[in-house]
Amino acid sequence: MNNRRVRVRFAPSPTGPLHIGGVRTALYNYLFAKQHGGDFIFRLEDTDSNRFVEGAEEYILESFRWLGIKFDEGVSFGGEYGPYRQSERREIYKKYVKILLDSGKAYIAFDTPEELDKKRAEIENFQYDASTRMMMRNSLSMPAEEVQQLIDGGHKYVVRFKIEPGEKVVVNDIIRGAVTIDSSILDDKVLYKSADELPTYHLANIVDDHLMEVSHVIRGEEWLPSAPLHVLLYRAFGWEDTMPAFAHLSLLLKPEGNGKLSKRDGDRLGFPVFPLEWKDPATGAISSGYREADYLPEAVINFLALLGWNPGDDVELMSLDELVQKFDLSHCSKAGARFDYKKMMWFNHEYIIKKDDAEIAALFAPVVESHGVSVDMATLTKIVSLMKGRVNFVHELWEASSFYFVAPEAYDEKTAKKRWKEDSATKMGELAAVLEALDDFSIENQEARVKEWIESKGYSLGEIMNAFRLALVGEGKGPQMFDISGILGKEETLARLRRAIEVLG
RNA sequence: GGCCCGUUCGUCUAUCGGUUAGGACACAAGAUUUUCAUUCUUGAAAGACGAGUUCGACUCUCGUACGGGCUACCA
Numbered sequence: 001m002n003n004r005r006v007r008v009r010f011a012p013s014p015t016g017p018l019h020i021g022g023v024r025t026a027l028y029n030y031l032f033a034k035q036h037g038g039d040f041i042f043r044l045e046d047t048d049s050n051r052f053v054e055g056a057e058e059y060i061l062e063s064f065r066w067l068g069i070k071f072d073e074g075v076s077f078g079g080e081y082g083p084y085r086q087s088e089r090r091e092i093y094k095k096y097v098k099i100l101l102d103s104g105k106a107y108i109a110f111d112t113p114e115e116l117d118k119k120r121a122e123i124e125n126f127q128y129d130a131s132t133r134m135m136m137r138n139s140l141s142m143p144a145e146e147v148q149q150l151i152d153g154g155h156k157y158v159v160r161f162k163i164e165p166g167e168k169v170v171v172n173d174i175i176r177g178a179v180t181i182d183s184s185i186l187d188d189k190v191l192y193k194s195a196d197e198l199p200t201y202h203l204a205n206i207v208d209d210h211l212m213e214v215s216h217v218i219r220g221e222e223w224l225p226s227a228p229l230h231v232l233l234y235r236a237f238g239w240e241d242t243m244p245a246f247a248h249l250s251l252l253l254k255p256e257g258n259g260k261l262s263k264r265d266g267d268r269l270g271f272p273v274f275p276l277e278w279k280d281p282a283t284g285a286i287s288s289g290y291r292e293a294d295y296l297p298e299a300v301i302n303f304l305a306l307l308g309w310n311p312g313d314d315v316e317l318m319s320l321d322e323l324v325q326k327f328d329l330s331h332c333s334k335a336g337a338r339f340d341y342k343k344m345m346w347f348n349h350e351y352i353i354k355k356d357d358a359e360i361a362a363l364f365a366p367v368v369e370s371h372g373v374s375v376d377m378a379t380l381t382k383i384v385s386l387m388k389g390r391v392n393f394v395h396e397l398w399e400a401s402s403f404y405f406v407a408p409e410a411y412d413e414k415t416a417k418k419r420w421k422e423d424s425a426t427k428m429g430e431l432a433a434v435l436e437a438l439d440d441f442s443i444e445n446q447e448a449r450v451k452e453w454i455e456s457k458g459y460s461l462g463e464i465m466n467a468f469r470l471a472l473v474g475e476g477k478g479p480q481m482f483d484i485s486g487i488l489g490k491e492e493t494l495a496r497l498r499r500a501i502e503v504l505g
Numbered sequence: 506g507g508c509c510c511g512u513u514c515g516u517c518u519a520u521c522g523g524u525u526a527g528g529a530c531a532c533a534a535g536a537u538u539u540u541c542a543u544u545c546u547u548g549a550a551a552g553a554c555g556a557g558u559u560c561g562a563c564u565c566u567c568g569u570a571c572g573g574g575c576u577a578c579c580a
Contacts, residue, residue, distance in 0.1 A: 013580050047579090195578050220574090221509095256515095336573060346530055462540085482539095
């Protein structure tokens, strides 16, 4: 069973945008595969024709492209084990359903959904299993000729897995250890649907994982209850010796309150729960995405990796490569993790600082342009280097640094009251003269000359700088004054100074 | 209801029988600074509860409580 090549898959169903919890599951699969030099497969579980959503497949692919998570094979990537879209594997599933039928491990059932609903209404806690199957309409309870007649007559039927009761089924989970259940509590699951003549998840999953030689199944905790059923299916096919190892990941929970993380939590608390923005093709409703909300993919990945896993030390900032090195399934936490979006913002802040100024400037440039301002990249890079430590998002750089691009129209009243004194206009006039006389307007030279002047006049540094700041910025914020005037240049600096003198008096 | 899984600061978590229970986010205070922010320092903050096992339990066992998941011809 072990010593096999590591092959894992991420297998979403195209029913809408990819949930952030799904992204984490995919990430863990990816990290595990890469760490072991294995393959990461993208399989599409589109066996529910009713829930198919146009555009979902492309959305999922685009999400992983943005995040930088790469697949080795699967839908749109090719590979030796295709097709990777389950709707294209109908014939394969038919063959394996027949094997189960022929060996008596499964049976045909004619009960319609309506009949089943009625039974559920009549009998409390009705379950289609060993205790009830003989009172239902199926190939176990009916004579063979009648069954054949119905089939020949074109009657729709499903194929159900015949669960033998009273058996202890053990699932060995990498994260949780041995999980044991009694097969009596399992129902005779539908393996093959009559409605769309496709298998259910359970059958398709086992057949595909076997055929694709998947070595490890890393998936959400919501699958844990059906894992024993899957073990039984492997057994029924005689594939138990190559059955994949299981690891069931804890769920992502709401930031506050009860239950698992949902789209509505994002709307309510103002953070996305999808990697990219998604427009529902049916309703036109738009759900926000991390990309559009200005998150860096590295930050999203780093944050998600640490939600339910940790490297065992105090290191928190890790690149994708470092995560691949350090990841360990047995260090995954068993309990669900609340989604702490404030910490996520902190990760984004850290990655903005980590990235090159030029790279952030390139991301910031469109924001600046959207405000109708054009600026050269060299200057923008300088501004970014001065300002990026102050923001959580690239777009916030505008709010923080717009004074570089646009001269103040008004002066913040509170700041003016506090920083603009009786004699400020006079002193700023003197400062303007000092600056105007400068041939070398470099930051260093400005600072040296201005401080000389302040000292010679016996002024205090604070009174000059604060008034100077108010004149250039319009309020009491920003980096060191000469970093501002240096970037603004002599002409603009003097113009702003003179205007402040005029307006503030 | 039944079944399964879980439970350490507000949140994410470290600890794999012996620790002053550590770190991070958030929060608070202080310091530095030409303002604001950053940064730095400090602080407050946790083993759900009850039994057992043990020389010793956050760590093992059982029970209770609470939380989560599953219980479809959805995945």
